[in-house]
Every structure is written in C-alpha cells, then in structure tokens.
Amino acid sequence: MGCSFSGLNALYDAVNGGGDVWINDNRFRIVRQLGEGGFAYVFLVKEVLTDSTSSGGGGVAKKFKDPSHVSGLIPPPLLHVKSDMLYDGTYAMKKVLIQNTEQLELVREEIRVSSLFSHPNLLPLLDHAIIAVKGSPEQSWKHEAYLLFPVHLDGTLLDNAKVMKAKKEFFSTSDVLQIFRQLCAGLKHMHSLEPPYAHNDVKPGNVLLTHRKGQPPLAILMDFGSARSARKQIRSRSEALQLQEWAAEHCSAPFRAPELWDCPSHSDIDERTDIWSLGCTLFAIM
Ligand SMILES: Nc1ncnc2c1ncn2[C@@H]1O[C@H](COP(=O)(O)OP(=O)(O)O)[C@@H](O)[C@H]1O
Numbered sequence: 001m002g003c004s005f006s007g008l009n010a011l012y013d014a015v016n017g018g019g020d021v022w023i024n025d026n027r028f029r030i031v032r033q034l035g036e037g038g039f040a041y042v043f044l045v046k047e048v049l050t051d052s053t054s055s056g057g058g059g060v061a062k063k064f065k066d067p068s069h070v071s072g073l074i075p076p077p078l079l080h081v082k083s084d085m086l087y088d089g090t091y092a093m094k095k096v097l098i099q100n101t102e103q104l105e106l107v108r109e110e111i112r113v114s115s116l117f118s119h120p121n122l123l124p125l126l127d128h129a130i131i132a133v134k135g136s137p138e139q140s141w142k143h144e145a146y147l148l149f150p151v152h153l154d155g156t157l158l159d160n161a162k163v164m165k166a167k168k169e170f171f172s173t174s175d176v177l178q179i180f181r182q183l184c185a186g187l188k189h190m191h192s193l194e195p196p197y198a199h200n201d202v203k204p205g206n207v208l209l210t211h212r213k214g215q216p217p218l219a220i221l222m223d224f225g226s227a228r229s230a231r232k233q234i235r236s237r238s239e240a241l242q243l244q245e246w247a248a249e250h251c252s253a254p255f256r257a258p259e260l261w262d263c264p265s266h267s268d269i270d271e272r273t274d275i276w277s278l279g280c281t282l283f284a285i286m
C-alpha cells in the first residue's frame with residue numbers, strides 16, 4: 001500500500017477534476033488516455049516536479065537503477081538528470097478500479113509478479129500505490145491501484161499490425177523474426193525463474209512495439225495480470241475444470257493452449273502453454 005501522499009488523489013479529483021495523481025510521494029499530470037482494459041485505464045502522464053523532487057535531479061527517475069527504463073526514447077525537449085541519464089518525465093500510468101477483495105488480490109498479485117522480473121523485453125513496474133476510496137457516504141470503501149511504467153508511444157504489436165493490414169503492408173521477414181526472438185528472450189526469463197512463471201496472456205495486444213532508426217523494432221511483453229507460477233499438477237476432474245474456468249477468464253481465447261481448453265483429469269501443466277500463445281502471436285504477425 002502506498003504512503004499517505006497517494007491518498008491525496010481523492011482530494012485532487014474533487015478539487016481539479018482529476019488532473020493530478022500521486023503515486024507515493026511523486027505527482028503526475030494526466031496528459032491523455034493511451035488504452036483501456038477490463039477494469040483498467042492506461043494514461044500518458046508527466047511527472048510534476050516539486051521543489052523537493054527536482055532538487056538533486058528528477059523525482060521518480062532517481063529511484064531507478066536502470067536509466068533505460070525512463071523515457072529516453074522520446075525526442076526532446078529532454079531534461080538532463082545525470083550525465084548518463086536523459087528523460088522527459090513521461091510515463092504510462094495504469095489505473096485499476098477495484099470493486100471487491102478478489103480484484104484487490106489480483107492487482108496485488110500483478111504487482112508482486114511484475115516485481116520478480118528484470119529483462120529488456122519485459123515491461124518493468126517502476127512504482128505503484130493502492131489507495132482506498134469512498135464515493136458517497138452510503139457506498140462501502142473501494143480501492144484504486146496506480147501502476148507506473150515506462151511509456152512506449154508507438155503502440156502495441158496489434159495496433160501496428162492493424163494499421164499495416166489496412167495499408168496492405170506486412171512486417172518484413174527480418175522484423176517478424178526479430179520481434180519473435182525478443183519475445184522468446186522475455187519469456188525465457190520468466191520461464192527460467194524458480195519456480196517458473198507463465199505469462200498466460202501472450203498476444204499482439206500485450207506487446208509494446210517501439211520503432212528504432214536503423215535497428216529492428218523493440219518488442220516488450222507487458223500486462224502481467226494473468227501471470228502466475230507455471231506448473232500445475234492436475235489430479236482430478238474438478239481440478240481440471242477449475243483450471244479451465246481460470247483460463248477462460250485469464251487467457252485470451254484465440255491464443256489459449258489446447259490443454260487449457262480441454263484439460264485432462266490427470267496432467268502436468270507447465271510453461272509450454274505460453275509457447276502455444278507465442279506460436280499464435282507469430283502467426284498473427286506474418
Ligand atoms: N507502458 C505503456 N506504454 C504505452 N501504452 C501502454 C503501456 N501500457 C499499456 N498501454 C496501453 O494500454 C492498454 C491496456 O494495458 P494492459 O496493461 O494490457 O491492461 P489490461 O490488463 O486491462 O489488458 C494496452 O493495450 C496499450 O494500448
């Protein structure tokens with residue numbers, strides 16, 4: 001749970017129409033919406049540097065060990081933070097609306113799992129806060145989670161593929177292979193943890209693409225809302241049905257592995273479910 005500064009969000013909502021958001025002791029101004037999911041909205045935000053955060057060079061950026069996580073990919077105007085680190089203070093902020101304890105647990109799990117990874121092809125979680133909110137006196141307390149990520153403004157692999165399809169264009173074979181290789185590298189990192197983790201929702205809509213001059217596009221796997229420990233021993237019909245039910249909610253149907261559609265009552269499920277989804281993703285961009 002974030003510290004008390006994040007609790008100011010409700011107050012700011014009331015005062016200025018929801019313009020600013022606090023994530024712990026850093027303040028962000030919402031620029032525009034980037035996307036939305038089931039119970040989540042993703043916004044482009046820009047950090048508002050206050051006297052205390054700007055002294056010593058850049059509020060939230062000071063927290064990160066790896067400067068590549070900060071939006072150095074975006075053209076000027078840039079702000080010099082340290083000689084080896086450039087950033088313009090923009091981020092992606094995912095706001096998740098939480099209605100019940102089950103959703104609260106899911107977001108906590110997304111935060112916990114995201115913090116396990118550190119790989120150039122997996123989107124890092126930079127900071128987070130969960131705050132309690134109360135709409136009206138009759139309403140019970142609800143929660144909102146704010147998750148802060150580096151922003152990638154060239155859209156998802158799905159967005160890019162759609163635009164290209166409309167123009168009757170295709171990714172070059174070399175770009176397809178480079179994107180595929182990067183997704184393999186990101187997944188290998190997740191699958192090599194102890195215990196191995198499965199992403200469970202690998203699809204073009206969960207890959208951020210960044211175009212780079214003279215280099216193949218950068219592909220970053222994101223959205224760890226369905227990720228969990230990959231290995232499950234299924235030993236009864238009811239366990240198999242429970243897994244199918246979970247998969248129906250968390251793994252997008254066109255990319256879902258066959259063993260998650262029709263799970264045998266005695267089976268060992270593992271990270272190969274992601275390999276199926278990866279194959280479907282490859283097919284989708286060819
Ligand atoms: N770091 C980011 N940079 C740019 N756009 C993003 C970023 N993260 C998410 N988005 C946009 O927001 C959408 C939803 O984000 P996602 O984390 O996949 O949410 P959900 O869990 O609801 O699917 C994405 O499809 C993408 O368009």
Ligand SMILES: [Mg+2]
Pocket residue numbers: 037205206223
């Ligand atoms: Mg998603």
